[in-house]
Each structure stands twice: as C-alpha cells, then as structure tokens.
Amino acid sequence: MTMFSSRNWREYPQRYRLEASKFKKSGKTYFPPRAVDPETSDTVQEKVVLPDTGKIVTYTVIRTAPGMWADNAPYALAIAELTDGTRLMAQVADCDVNEVKIGMEIRIEFRRIQTESHHGVLSYGYKFVPKWY
C-alpha cells in the first residue's frame, strides 16, 4: 500500500493543483486528466483547474483503516460534485463521521495524504473539509 515517489510526482498536477483535461470536441472535462477522450478518441485538450468547492454526492465510512491512515480513523471517503459539475473522490477531514451528510457543502484543502513509514516520502494532495465559511 505504498505510493512510489515517482508515481506521486507524476500526479502532482492533479493532486496539488486540481488540474483536469477538457477535450475540444466533446467539451467534457476529465479528472484525473486523460490523454485521450474515451468517447471521441479526441486528443485535443486544454488544461482546466477545477473549482475548490462543491457538495457531497455519496460517501462511505472507513472504520478499519489501512495502517498508514489508522490515525485518521474513523473517516468518511466521499464523492463530491464540484460547482462545475466534476465529480471526484477524497477523504473528508475535520469532520465527525456522524456529521457527514449527502448534500453537505465541502471545500477542498491541501493535506498530507500518505505517510510512508517513518523514513519514506510524504504524499500531499486534496481532501474535502466541511465548508463553514
């Protein structure tokens, strides 16, 4: 369950900056970004940055977490729809699992995603937090 630092590095654009690919022919936005539009085989795309707020569409609660997330448990893993309609999945931080609700407004925050033992690389990226301001 470790994330190799090379893979982590390759995914910085989406993990750090929420960069998605928007294809010219279909006008569809994909996140994580794709090289080819699976519907049209189009490769002509522009980079778009996703908005940082949205609403929870669905979620599940993780009570028995894999080792590297044990100190976060219990936590909710949610799919949220951002204000531009894009859906993505992330952990819900700073929120009691009993307070997570479908329709709950969230904001995206930059958090530590994985801590690989005491000597490995630290992985950063996005999590959802309740949007309270």
Place this chain on the structure above:
Amino acid sequence: MAGIVGYGAHLPRHRIKVEEIAKVWGADAPSYKKGLMLREKSVPPPDMDTITLAVEAAKNALKRSGGVNPADIGAIYIGSESHPYAVKPSGTTVAEAIGATPDIHCADFEFACKAGSEAMFVALSHVDSGNMKYALAIAADTSQGAPSDALEFSAAAGAGAFIMGKDNLIADCLFTHSYMTDMPDFWRREHQFYPQHGGRFTGEEAYFATTKGASNAILKKSGKKPSDFAYAVFHQPNGKFPQRVAKELGFTQEQIDPGWLAPRLGNTYSGASPIGLTATLDVAKPGDLIFMCSYGSGAGSDSFIWKVTERIDEVRDLAVKTHKLLDENLIYVDYGTYAKFRHKIKMND
C-alpha cells in the same frame, strides 16, 4: 520601499484546553492559565503539517493579491522549526502547489521562532533591490513541546503568508531592523524530538532584552514613538510576555489587542508575530502605522514598521479573516486524541 501585496493565514480547527493537559500531569491548571495567560492552543490533525498550513495561507495571500500570477513570484521562503523533512525543502512543495514552479528560488529558513520574520525580511529585500517582482514569505509551524513541560501548554500550529511586491501595496514597509546576539535560551539538537529551554532564563535576558533591543532601535531609526502607531504585534510565546513587553515599551493594550492571539491560539513559534500581523491587517484602516517585532531564541528579533494603504479596504474580505479561524467552529480534543495527533504514542511499525 517594498511591502505587502497580499496576505493570508491558516489555522487548524482543533484546540486543546490547558485544563485537559494539566489533568494528565497533575499540574494546577489555574496557575498555568494565569502564569502563561493562555487558556487553550491549536492542535494540528495528523494530515496537517508545516507544508499544508503554508499552502493554505499562501492561497489566501494570493486571493488578496489583486491577481498576482504565481508564475511571477521569484522566491518562496518558508520559516519554520517544524519542516516535515530533515532533508527535502518545504518550499518546493508549496511552490508546486500554488503553480509557482519552475523559475523560482526556494529556501527553508530556521531560526527558532523568528524564522518566519526572517523569510519576510529576505523577501522584502529581494523585491526592494529589484531582483524580482514578487517574493512570497511564509511563517508556519506545528510546534513541538515536550510532554509535561511548560511548553506543552503553549506549543501550537498555524501559518501566515505574505506576498511582497512594489506596486499595488496593502502595507508599505517603511523601516526594518534586526538585532541578534548569541543566546543559549532555547534549542533543539539534531535528532531530538523536543526542544530544551533555559526556564526563566528565556525571559529577562532573552525575550525581553532582544525584543526591546530591536524595538528601540527601529523606533530610533524611524524617529517614531509608540503613540504614533495604530497597532503593535510582538512575538507571543504565551499571553503574558507580549503584553508585558508592549507595556514596558510604551504601547497600550488597545494597540496589541487585534494581533494578541496567544491566549486562545498558543505559541505558533515561527508563525506567532506574522499571524498576529495578518489579524491586525484584517482590522487596520488606510494610513494606520503597524509596529511588528518578532523574537527567535538563539537569539534575535526582526522589527518592521508597516504603513497600511487604501487597498486594505478592497482586499480584506477576499479571504477568510484570521479571527474567524481563531474563534469559530472549533473542535476540542482530549489529551488522548492530542497525543495521537501529535504522534506521542509509541506504535508498532
């Protein structure tokens, strides 16, 4: 001179009360609360560290910057005594996250609690000299305090970020002064998890002498007196020290109030006076003069005189205000949760 083009802060929502720590160690909570003039402190959850706090504070600074393109930022300096890696810069991750790479200079600064103001000082100098259009200075910490030590009651987490530039200023930096001596009042040796300190020795000869040294020098340099300032911000290892040093220098409680965060936030180490400055800018009016003096053990103080411009009224509401993060929607944790969050419990690897 160069000054602040955008500013922002970020704080964890979690807090622990003095009573909760005191009961574990058999300490007398009322006397700690009175002695430190502090009632609770911020606690970073396990997925928050100096880098994540710095990124969120930097994003808030960008929101107030009037559209600074991150690619135009020539340097990112992060001052902290809790950089997540011993070897691997915090600044490059922050630069990557805000879209400021690759044409940028990054350095992580360390100088006990004044690493943040050090970053501000260098960022201002770069812009002032014309080396670059913008420089981003961030003060961020997830401070360590040894269990049962007096520091455990205060060591807290938070970040303040400032984009320095020459045009479109929110606050013009009129004067700076730095004052340093070799002072063995607080230190952490390599591979040690918690810092050590000289107890009462950290007060009179260290914090007070150094803060006054830098403060009196900048007052003399600028020809100004405490009553010329609308606000003043000092390093705040607890609630009491900044209040006392302000009074001894001739500042009033009203002047320090907006930036006097320690009683509810704790000591955010490198973040302390810079976050205090963000809270002060949140309430300042055009034309106000703000006095700021950091303190870092070892020891030194950087002092600054800021003059707030009319742009403050346009930008203050473009990002969350520091007092909102300080006072609203808090999550209180017990000592067990705090110990887990801060990795104070021995686990199987």
